[in-house]
């Protein structure tokens with residue numbers, strides 16, 4: 065039976081680990097053809113081997129290689145891209161005043177500029193084909209601040225602002241954008257988080273260890289894509305904090321500080 069994803073070509077960034085790898089496996093089970101991007105080619109190959117449908121790897125460092133040439137290579141893989149999932153990202157575990165400027169730029173390059181650059185390269189293709197879909201993996205930290213993540217939160221707020229505006233202004237028929245704001249998900253993201261100097265945090269934080277199972281998060285994202293939801297929040301206690309932020313903000317400031325600073 066033909067489903068929403070059958071035969072669609074989906075380009076996933078950050079497909080070598082965590083949420084991106086899980087999205088690849090679930091999309092393959094749904095019949096999608098895949099293009100997998102990340103730096104770690106061996107890890108991409110391992111994910112490729114677990115996919116049952118046509119799957120190509122396109123290794124790239126999105127800090128510097130989110131270029132027209134990379135988008136052209138993705139388009140050449142199957143002669144079309146139906147869906148781009150801007151998922152690659154790194155987080156932060158450092159106080160603002162300690163974080164080196166080059167580390168802040170790195171966070172912005174990977175988390176914000178790379179999705180913008182890849183999206184811009186695909187828009188003419190979507191216009192020509194009268195359709196296409198972009199998924200943007202933001203974060204609850206794209207809706208409110210959380211300690212030790214100033215530039216991470218800034219990059220995710222920037223993503224939300226850019227893609228929400230694109231949702232409102234674009235004129236491409238059949239083109240949809242889904243913005244995803246997950247709370248903590250059980251992936252290795254905290255191990256890969258940058259500290260003030262740029263070195264890896266290398267610790268599995270409690271929040272991630274007890275976070276939403278990655279398979280549940282990916283399944284909810286697929287559902288949001290099928291329904292063409294404009295914005296989806298996938299969170300547990302972060303949802304309460306977000307409610308407090310909007311409705312009883314003094315409590316948000318106290319609780320976020322207490323919860324977030326304990327790892328500093």
Ligand SMILES: NC(=O)c1ccc[n+]([C@@H]2O[C@H](COP(=O)([O-])OP(=O)(O)OC[C@H]3O[C@@H](n4cnc5c(N)ncnc54)[C@H](OP(=O)(O)O)[C@@H]3O)[C@@H](O)[C@H]2O)c1
Pocket residue numbers: 077078079080081082083084101102103104105107124125126127151152153154155174201202203204245246247248249250251252253254256272275
């Ligand atoms: N886990 C959570 O609690 C959580 C919560 C909210 C939002 N998110 C968001 O979810 C997305 C996926 O994160 P995750 O939890 O799955 O973390 P993860 O397991 O650390 O995966 C991050 C992915 O991003 C890729 N990546 C990092 N730097 C890159 C670069 N310079 N060039 C290309 N690819 C790069 C990594 O691939 P390589 O190492 O191979 O380059 C990896 O595949 C991120 O955008 C993150 O901000 C996660």
